[in-house]
Amino acid sequence: PVNRSPEMQEERLKLPILAEEQVIMEAVAEHPIVIVCGETGSGKTTQVPQFLYEAGYSSDNSIIGVTEPRRVAAVAMSQRVAKEMNLSPRVVSYQIRYEGNVTEETRIKFMTDGVLLKEIQKDFLLLKYKVVIIDEAHERSVYTDILIGLLSRIVCLREKRHLPLKLLIMSATLRVEDFTQNQRLFTQPPPVIKVESRQFPVTVHFNKRTPLEDYSGECFRKVCKIHRMLPAGGILVFLTGQAEVHALCRRLRKAFPLTRHRPPEKDDQKDSVEETRRFKKSRARAKKAQAAMLPQISLDSYSVLPAGEGDEDREAEMDEEEEAALGSDLDLDSGDLGADGGEQPDASLPLHVLPLYSLLAPEKQAQVFQPPPEGARLCVVATNVAETSLTIPGIKYVVDCGKVKKRHYDRVTGVSSFRVTWVSQASADQRAGRAGRTEPGHCYRLYSSAVFGDFEKYPPPEITRRPVEDLILQMKALNIEKVINFPFPTPPSVEALIAAEELLIALGALQAPPKTERVKQLQRSRLSCPITELGRTMATFPVAPRYAKMLALSRQHGCLPYAITIVAAMTVRELFEELDRPAASDEELARLKGKRARVAQMKRIWAGQGASLKLGDLMVLLGAVGACEYAGCSPQFCEANGLRYKAMMEIRRLRGQLTTAVNTMCPEAGLFVDPKMQPPNENQVTYLRQIVTAGLGDHLARKVQSEDLVDDKWKNAYKTPLLDDPVFIHPSSVLFKELPEFVVYQEIVETTKMYMKGVSTVDMQ
Ligand code: ADP
Numbered sequence: 070p071v072n073r074s075p076e077m078q079e080e081r082l083k084l085p086i087l088a089e090e091q092v093i094m095e096a097v098a099e100h101p102i103v104i105v106c107g108e109t110g111s112g113k114t115t116q117v118p119q120f121l122y123e124a125g126y127s128s129d130n131s132i133i134g135v136t137e138p139r140r141v142a143a144v145a146m147s148q149r150v151a152k153e154m155n156l157s158p159r160v161v162s163y164q165i166r167y168e169g170n171v172t173e174e175t176r177i178k179f180m181t182d183g184v185l186l187k188e189i190q191k192d193f194l195l196l197k198y199k200v201v202i203i204d205e206a207h208e209r210s211v212y213t214d215i216l217i218g219l220l221s222r223i224v225c226l227r228e229k230r231h232l233p234l235k236l237l238i239m240s241a242t243l244r245v246e247d248f249t250q251n252q253r254l255f256t257q258p259p260p261v262i263k264v265e266s267r268q269f270p271v272t273v274h275f276n277k278r279t280p281l282e283d284y285s286g287e288c289f290r291k292v293c294k295i296h297r298m299l300p301a302g303g304i305l306v307f308l309t310g311q312a313e314v315h316a317l318c319r320r321l322r323k324a325f326p327l328t329r330h331r332p333p334e335k336d337d338q339k340d341s342v343e344e345t346r347r348f349k350k351s352r353a354r355a356k357k358a359q360a361a362m363l364p365q366i367s368l369d370s371y372s373v374l375p376a377g378e379g380d381e382d383r384e385a386e387m388d389e390e391e392e393a394a395l396g397s398d399l400d401l402d403s404g405d406l407g408a409d410g411g412e413q414p415d416a417s418l419p420l421h422v423l424p425l426y427s428l429l430a431p432e433k434q435a436q437v438f439q440p441p442p443e444g445a446r447l448c449v450v451a452t453n454v455a456e457t458s459l460t461i462p463g464i465k466y467v468v469d470c471g472k473v474k475k476r477h478y479d480r481v482t483g484v485s486s487f488r489v490t491w492v493s494q495a496s497a498d499q500r501a502g503r504a505g506r507t508e509p510g511h512c513y514r515l516y517s518s519a520v521f522g523d524f525e526k527y528p529p530p531e532i533t534r535r536p537v538e539d540l541i542l543q544m545k546a547l548n549i550e551k552v553i554n555f556p557f558p559t560p561p562s563v564e565a566l567i568a569a570e571e572l573l574i575a576l577g578a579l580q581a582p583p584k585t586e587r588v589k590q591l592q593r594s595r596l597s598c599p600i601t602e603l604g605r606t607m608a609t610f611p612v613a614p615r616y617a618k619m620l621a622l623s624r625q626h627g628c629l630p631y632a633i634t635i636v637a638a639m640t641v642r643e644l645f646e647e648l649d650r651p652a653a654s655d656e657e658l659a660r661l662k663g664k665r666a667r668v669a670q671m672k673r674i675w676a677g678q679g680a681s682l683k684l685g686d687l688m689v690l691l692g693a694v695g696a697c698e699y700a701g702c703s704p705q706f707c708e709a710n711g712l713r714y715k716a717m718m719e720i721r722r723l724r725g726q727l728t729t730a731v732n733t734m735c736p737e738a739g740l741f742v743d744p745k746m747q748p749p750n751e752n753q754v755t756y757l758r759q760i761v762t763a764g765l766g767d768h769l770a771r772k773v774q775s776e777d778l779v780d781d782k783w784k785n786a787y788k789t790p791l792l793d794d795p796v797f798i799h800p801s802s803v804l805f806k807e808l809p810e811f812v813v814y815q816e817i818v819e820t821t822k823m824y825m826k827g828v829s830t831v832d833m834q
């Protein structure tokens with residue numbers, strides 16, 4: 070029996086999913102596979118594991134497994150469920166790639182989907198679980214998709230063994246046809262249970278015009294208006310990236326400072342009377358504006374008025390009214406009304422501004438769940454993480470820029486770029502829904518309804534958007550040879566499968582098919598090359614196949630500790646802080662400049678001279694991690710040297726994990742993570758370069774020779790086998806000025822140009 074606190078019990082009872090407990094548990098008892106759909110916030114993640122626990126699905130020492138696509142969610146949800154159930158984290162635990170608190174006593178285990186995939190490699194039948202929940206299936210993350218395919222088979226195998234495994238798939242949207250209408254996946258379509266959500270109506274307001282560039286500025290203006298004009302209630306802003314989030318947070322904090330005491334110049338009586346009057350006036354106007362809007366909130370649940378139904382015009386009118394009103398108000402302040410509608414600090418209207426994005430430190434992320442200080446309004450400025458995984462309490466207004474930043478891969482060349490694109494209609498609706506959790510709310514879309522009409526209906530599943538060599542290697546290691554026959558909910562393209570298989574053959578992880586041309590084609594088209602011994606070794610390392618190959622080659626010359634460090638740093642990515650961000654003030658600009666110079670200098674020191682410099686950016690990674698660990702890996706050291714502390718901690722954990730994996734493979738290596746690791750000697754550096762070249766062999770580039778210079782755009786450019794266009798060494802690289810003839814690179818990222826990052830020199834005989 071679970072011993073919950075009365076307050077917790079009361080809070081739970083408010084969740085719509087509580088009403089469905091019996092229906093869900095009966096369905097689970099009768100069917101091997103059940104799909105549960107319910108709005109974000111309806112209680113799926115926090116409650117369903119508790120239902121299963123109370124129904125005895127963790128008896129006989131078995132575990133209820135829950136997978137999440139995001140680490141943030143796995144950690145946060147295990148803590149939340151432990152708290153609700155009054156159980157220790159030893160019982161309700163989590164496991165993410167680098168860490169976890171699972172014990173012998175663990176009965177409910179939250180993990181990332183990648184963690185469960187690794188477990189399947191060790192125990193294909195997942196015998197320690199009686200039930201597995203795949204959460205956030207609507208996100209269609211690659212691992213979620215693969216897991217669902219694998220579990221569809223595992224469930225059958227367990228049934229044959231009379232050790233039934235239950236599978237629950239949970240989704241925040243009703244778009245589950247890829248699971249239910251997919252005969253190859255589930256011959257019997259699983260039952261779908263819809264949780265009626267107690268969603269309050271959300272009125273959606275479209276902008277009349279769509280800003281072409283400055284959607285951040287538009288967000289700022291909208292938040293200011295809401296905060297000045299509209300009744301209490303939290304504001305949630307959706308932007309696309311960390312830099313934007315910070316910039317807007319700074320701007321809002323400046324506009325509405327959260328100080329207990331007033332700024333000195335506002336101390337005199339007249340001003341504060343004036344302020345109170347202004348405050349009351351704007352509140353009164355807000356009420357009026359609200360009254361004008363309320364009769365139009367007639368939707369049963371949030372929904373979007375189709376284009377041309379006049380919502381835009383209404384919004385535009387309101388805007389004009391507000392604009393006029395705001396104008397006169399601000400005139401009282403200064404008479405100087407900038408394009409932003411004035412950014413004079415206004416301490417009379419405190420706003421509790423918090424950022425939220427996935428790279429933010431967990432304790433800072435947790436702040437959004439706390440109530441704002443007395444008298445202040447909560448305003449969370451978030452990226453996509455707030456769309457479905459986390460529910461922030463008390464949000465009444467959503468400001469949606471309508472954009473999302475995603476890594477985009479070229480299917481043939483693998484070149485990646487971060488692109489800001491319009492979201493899908495489904496995502497926009499999810500975002501709007503965040504405003505109606507506790508009372509009727511409003512969503513301000515900073516784009517027109519016509520633009521919305523052109524959005525894609527749903528975002529495409531991730532598996533169709535990125536290279537799949539890591540998945541294919543994992544699947545081959547599970548002895549799934551004919552990958553093309555695998556029951557993917559949505560299969561990746563055949564080109565992507567072929568590209569993956571070819572890379573794995575080149576790395577020696579798969580057996581090359583016999584050379585005869587005809588046979589080769591036949592083999593390739595069936596995509597059924599078996600895995601090699603090397604491939605099996607590579608599959609045990611939790612890193613991309615290219616890096617796994619480096620590890621597999623590093624046994625000689627005492628290179629393993631260095632290879633592990635380099636691979637860990639390349640896998641964690643973005644070890645260095647982004648210093649090219651726009652500065653909010655002159656002081657900040659000066660600080661950024663100073664730091665950029667210091668970091669550049671440190672990079673030159675870490676890269677060293679001669680042989681070691683040839684290892685280029687990978688030598689910098691090695692040097693930075695080495696120096697940081699030597700200095701005790703303090704946040705101060707990271708801060709001073711432009712290193713991301715969080716990345717450094719992840720690298721440390723991944724080094725530990727890779728070291729364990731290598732020791733398991735070859736116990737005679739007897740490796741350990743040495744915080745006082747000596748730099749590699751010259752021979753070792755040379756050997757490391759060979760190892761790196763073997764892993765990144767398909768990422769080779771040659772400097773364009775002066776005699777080949779046809780066009781100015783090829784100045785200092787490199788040519789790669791796959792791309793017609795020039796690529797360049799990234800300015801942050803230590804080889805930027807060296808311009809070696811042959812290089813290998815970690816990745817090409819397209820920004821203003823195509824840039825190679827993580828560059829190292831290759832000697833060609
Ligand atoms: P779903 O999975 O259906 O989106 P959840 O189970 O995540 O819903 O959330 C149910 C409720 O629990 C939400 O109202 C949310 O605000 C609340 N909740 C979740 N995590 C926390 C937390 N860490 N602190 C406070 N409330 C939380």
Ligand code: MG
Pocket residue numbers: 110113114115204205457458
């Ligand atoms: Mg959830």
